[in-house]
Amino acid sequence: MNYWLIKSEPNTYSWxxxxxxxxxxxxxxxxxxxxxxxxxxxxxxxxxFYHSVNEKSIVGIAECVSDFYQDPTTEDDRWVVVDFVPKNKLKNPVTLEQVKSDARLSDMVLVNNSRLSVQPVKKEEFDIILAISES
Structure with missing residues (x-):
């Protein structure tokens, strides 16, 4: 299993x-x-699942339930999608500020390339985010 972070503007598409x-x-x-x-x-x-722009916080966990396929919003075959289902909402949102202030997450892509809309997350980072959400 792999772990990811997907970003969306909540006023466009939210958790x-x-x-x-x-x-x-x-x-x-x-x-x-x-x-x-x-x-x-x-x-x-x-x-x-990360709400970008004003909120800048991780709010939930989604599960990928398909392999990639052609993005139905374009005829350009370079672009693909996968399907997600909501798994669970985090107990407490984890803000970008919290992520940046935790030394254990200093190598996280979100910290170093925050504009990337779909990014890998290490298992350890995923677990730390979940723990922060529980506190």
Missing amino acids: DDLVKLGKDHWDGVRNYQARNNIKAMKPGDLAL
């Missing part, structure tokens, strides 16, 4: 939107590095 739908594809990615990360996702992988 609550995914929960309401129950299952949805992650579309609109137009960055090659983020696209390659989507191509690496497999069913069963878990993703931290």
